[in-house]
Amino acid sequence: MNTYTSVPSGEQVVQELPWRWRVQGRIFLIGGLGFMFDAWDVTLNGILIPLLSKHWSLQPADAAWIGTANLIGMALGAFAWGTIADTIGRKKAFAATLLIFSLFTVAGAFAPDFLWFCLFRFMAGFGLGGCIPVDYALVGEFTPRKQRGRVLTAMDGWWPVGAALCGFVSAGLMAAFADWRLTMLVMVLPALLVFWVRRSVPESPLFLIRKGRRKEAAEVIDSLVAATGAKPRVYSLPDPQDAPRLSAGSAWTQLRSLWQFSWKITTAAWALFFTVLLVYYLSLTWMPRILIGAGFAEYKAFVTTAGMAAVGLLGVVVAALLVERVGRKWILAITGPLSALILVIVAFVVDIPEAAVFWLLAFGFVVQVAIPVLYAYVSELYPTELRGSGFGWASTFSRVGAGFGPLVFASFFWPTFGLATSFALAGGLVLLAVIWMGAFAPETKQEALH
Numbered sequence: 001m002n003t004y005t006s007v008p009s010g011e012q013v014v015q016e017l018p019w020r021w022r023v024q025g026r027i028f029l030i031g032g033l034g035f036m037f038d039a040w041d042v043t044l045n046g047i048l049i050p051l052l053s054k055h056w057s058l059q060p061a062d063a064a065w066i067g068t069a070n071l072i073g074m075a076l077g078a079f080a081w082g083t084i085a086d087t088i089g090r091k092k093a094f095a096a097t098l099l100i101f102s103l104f105t106v107a108g109a110f111a112p113d114f115l116w117f118c119l120f121r122f123m124a125g126f127g128l129g130g131c132i133p134v135d136y137a138l139v140g141e142f143t144p145r146k147q148r149g150r151v152l153t154a155m156d157g158w159w160p161v162g163a164a165l166c167g168f169v170s171a172g173l174m175a176a177f178a179d180w181r182l183t184m185l186v187m188v189l190p191a192l193l194v195f196w197v198r199r200s201v202p203e204s205p206l207f208l209i210r211k212g213r214r215k216e217a218a219e220v221i222d223s224l225v226a227a228t229g230a231k232p233r234v235y236s237l238p239d240p241q242d243a244p245r246l247s248a249g250s251a252w253t254q255l256r257s258l259w260q261f262s263w264k265i266t267t268a269a270w271a272l273f274f275t276v277l278l279v280y281y282l283s284l285t286w287m288p289r290i291l292i293g294a295g296f297a298e299y300k301a302f303v304t305t306a307g308m309a310a311v312g313l314l315g316v317v318v319a320a321l322l323v324e325r326v327g328r329k330w331i332l333a334i335t336g337p338l339s340a341l342i343l344v345i346v347a348f349v350v351d352i353p354e355a356a357v358f359w360l361l362a363f364g365f366v367v368q369v370a371i372p373v374l375y376a377y378v379s380e381l382y383p384t385e386l387r388g389s390g391f392g393w394a395s396t397f398s399r400v401g402a403g404f405g406p407l408v409f410a411s412f413f414w415p416t417f418g419l420a421t422s423f424a425l426a427g428g429l430v431l432l433a434v435i436w437m438g439a440f441a442p443e444t445k446q447e448a449l450h
Contacts, residue, residue: 077129167306
């Protein structure tokens with residue numbers, strides 16, 4: 001293999017390949033299905049809160065632990081799996097995260113009491129927390145540069161699909177069988193996806209290059225060139241850069257590297273993740289309970305929440321169409337604060353069913369314009385050796401907020417300040433994060449990954 005610097009690098013070759021659905025599209029499909037089940041399992045928290053509140057006679061502050069245990073597990077998972085993916089590879093890490101969150105969700109259906117249930121939700125969250133950053137690193141590193149913004153944005157289209165399916169399937173199961181355990185047993189399906197991952201997804205060549213596995217990297221690159229029908233090119237494989245070893249301290253090494261890379265960019269990534277997802281998870285976790293408290297029948301509350309998630313698919317389509325034209329920063333600056341404002345409106349009209357449903361659909365649309373652009377943006381802010389860890393640490397920070405946020409929301413803010421003021425305070429945090437992004441974070445539209 002020619003190693004002269006005048007020839008393109010292997011990374012450049014991968015990022016300049018033509019898009020083919022049977023090649024990169026297959027990886028997008030597999031990664032998307034994993035993301036879909038991730039959304040399904042997270043949305044299940046909001047479904048389970050009213051069901052288990054009745055089953056175990058839980059007060060709101062206790063029921064909040066259903067979501068909090070799961071999301072704190074996600075925080076730990078995002079913390080651990082970003083570094084693990086940068087160490088053992090995207091493919092192995094992705095398969096492991098799918099298996100963990102699937103099996104422990106199913107285990108929750110057999111929990112003998114609330115304590116064991118929360119423990120199983122924590123462990124499921126540990127797998128879930130790794131799925132998103134690993135998934136985005138895997139798909140992003142196989143996607144050509146020209147399509148990367150749209151593809152990474154379109155990845156989030158799987159989220160409203162999974163969230164909506166959770167609501168509709170759960171509503172149907174409860175109407176037919178009235179057994180909350182069945183809503184969890186469905187999640188055995190992601191475990192079956194692992195076998196497809198092992199057979200159909202190659203390891204990321206960008207990761208292999210960084211790890212010094214030059215022969216394997218060349219084999220993957222050559223197979224991608226052949227599969228896409230691109231013209232074979234001579235390319236170079238640079239010497240590997242220092243890569244983290246799997247150890248208890250490697251995560252902290254990666255964290256230090258992120259802040260050394262750019263403290264302003266890392267602050268922007270963490271703040272955006274924390275605030276935008278806090279708003280989203282507050283709605284996802286508590287909206288079924290809020291609607292039931294406002295007089296909605298249980299079935300209608302689940303279906304309305306599912307509709308809120310389903311309309312988000314239109315938001316993802318709009319985001320995919322705009323992300324390369326408008327850019328990441330402008331979209332986030334508008335849709336992040338706007339989504340929080342709509343939740344404030346929902347709080348004022350929740351006792352009027354038609355108005356509540358309308359504004360919840362509007363919220364589902366707007367927030368799902370923001371979130372896919374956020375994921376694409378943060379995954380592009382870091383170089384390859386820090387991409388999994390950079391996304392993972394930002395996700396970890398957001399999961400801590402999203403985990404304790406619903407708990408504090410139900411225990412203190414909601415009963416003390418009311419629903420509208422509580423949502424408005426969350427919106428104020430989003431606005432501060434957007435202002436920091438505008439001042440200190442770069443636009444990544446059409447930029448090459450490094």
